[in-house]
Amino acid sequence: MSALHVEARVEARGVDLSLDVESGGALAVLGPNGAGKSTLLNLVAGLLRPDTGRIVLGDRVLTDTGTGVDVPPHRRSVALLAQEALLFPHLTAVGNVAFAPRSVGTGRRQAHREAMRWLDAVDAAEFADRRPRELSGGQAQRVAIARALAARPRLLMLDEPMSALDVTAAPAIRSLLRRILRERDRTALVVTHDPLDVLALADRVAVIDGGTVVETGSVREVLTRPRSAFAARIAGVNLVAGTAAADGLDTDLGPVHGILDTGCRPGDRAVAVFSPAAVAVYTDEPHGSPRNSFRVTVADLEAHGATVLVRAAGSGLAAEITAAAVADLVLEPGAQVWFVVKATEIGIHRSA
Numbered sequence: 001m002s003a004l005h006v007e008a009r010v011e012a013r014g015v016d017l018s019l020d021v022e023s024g025g026a027l028a029v030l031g032p033n034g035a036g037k038s039t040l041l042n043l044v045a046g047l048l049r050p051d052t053g054r055i056v057l058g059d060r061v062l063t064d065t066g067t068g069v070d071v072p073p074h075r076r077s078v079a080l081l082a083q084e085a086l087l088f089p090h091l092t093a094v095g096n097v098a099f100a101p102r103s104v105g106t107g108r109r110q111a112h113r114e115a116m117r118w119l120d121a122v123d124a125a126e127f128a129d130r131r132p133r134e135l136s137g138g139q140a141q142r143v144a145i146a147r148a149l150a151a152r153p154r155l156l157m158l159d160e161p162m163s164a165l166d167v168t169a170a171p172a173i174r175s176l177l178r179r180i181l182r183e184r185d186r187t188a189l190v191v192t193h194d195p196l197d198v199l200a201l202a203d204r205v206a207v208i209d210g211g212t213v214v215e216t217g218s219v220r221e222v223l224t225r226p227r228s229a230f231a232a233r234i235a236g237v238n239l240v241a242g243t244a245a246a247d248g249l250d251t252d253l254g255p256v257h258g259i260l261d262t263g264c265r266p267g268d269r270a271v272a273v274f275s276p277a278a279v280a281v282y283t284d285e286p287h288g289s290p291r292n293s294f295r296v297t298v299a300d301l302e303a304h305g306a307t308v309l310v311r312a313a314g315s316g317l318a319a320e321i322t323a324a325a326v327a328d329l330v331l332e333p334g335a336q337v338w339f340v341v342k343a344t345e346i347g348i349h350r351s352a
């Protein structure tokens with residue numbers, strides 16, 4: 001796969017973006033409504049031309065306003081998977097997928113064979129002869145994924161691919177996309193507002209706000225120590241990486257007991273996710289309760305209105321407790337305390 005470099009200014013939209021995705025990497029793009037996320041995807045897809053800018057995918061210049069290069073959308077080797085499957089209603093599922101190889105001149109039979117292979121790869125071969133109106137949202141999205149892959153893109157762009165699906169279909173599609181992005185190291189841009197998508201699908205995060213990139217970093221950095229206001233709103237969670245076990249996660253901090261997400265099996269690389277508000281702070285180790293307790297040293301205290309964020313040294317874990325509790329516990333940097341979390345407050349999710 002190919003590395004992506006984007007720098008683009010669109011004055012009418014107040015957008016001035018600059019970002020990179022390394023070859024085989026998956027960059028999650030977060031940001032509030034109107035931030036410029038769709039504009040970014042449209043620029044890379046060639047559906048929108050920047051006033052000034054340069055977009056390079058691998059060794060190919062797709063857009064260069066300096067030299068007048070503007071490769072048309074269908075020649076960019078870029079696939080865009082939207083919120084809705086957007087299948088051709090008059091074609092069967094296999095007809096929709098075969099459309100991609102057909103449009104680059106592959107013969108009918110060969111295109112059909114390739115389409116069946118892609119449908120099989122996304123566990124949708126059994127729907128091959130159905131028309132889109134006979135498919136559920138999740139089934140249609142599988143077919144759309146097969147169609148995107150059948151075009152053999154050098155870059156896959158996902159625009160909130162789970163947001164139109166109901167909660168029962170989303171986990172299976174998320175884990176399918178995860179598999180697809182991992183195998184063959186596909187380069188991808190993933191627009192999402194869901195920290196679970198970020199965890200499952202991406203290795204790096206860019207936060208866009210007001211038309212510019214305001215923060216970039218690894219998934220871990222951005223979700224645990226967000227620097228931008230937007231990332232802090234959706235993230236600011238505790239993340240502990242490890243290996244999934246039967247009732248939780250084996251980590252450097254010891255076993256963490258929590259609830260395994262569907263699709264997460266013992267042995268998988270996974271992360272335990274829990275809110276700082278779910279963490280209680282004790283000066284003595286609590287006994288005899290089915291809770292997780294972590295021995296930590298307080299690194300710093302950060303006041304947020306009526307609550308205080310207590311950060312631990314090393315692990316980066318955070319607890320959000322009331323100012324009164326901070327005073328009662330006599331907490332200060334250097335203090336040794338226990339962070340305690342109920343197992344039911346901890347979700348264990350497969351990570352990318």
Ligand SMILES: Nc1ncnc2c1ncn2[C@@H]1O[C@H](COP(=O)(O)OP(=O)(O)OP(=O)(O)O)[C@@H](O)[C@H]1O
Nearest residue numbers: 012013014015031032033034035036037038039040
């Ligand atoms: N077709 C358009 N013509 C003119 N301006 C547009 C158009 N589409 C979007 N804009 C403007 O461009 C800016 C960026 O919008 P964009 O759609 O890229 O945001 P977004 O991050 O995708 O938002 P959302 O999360 O709501 O989809 C906004 O100020 C928006 O009003």
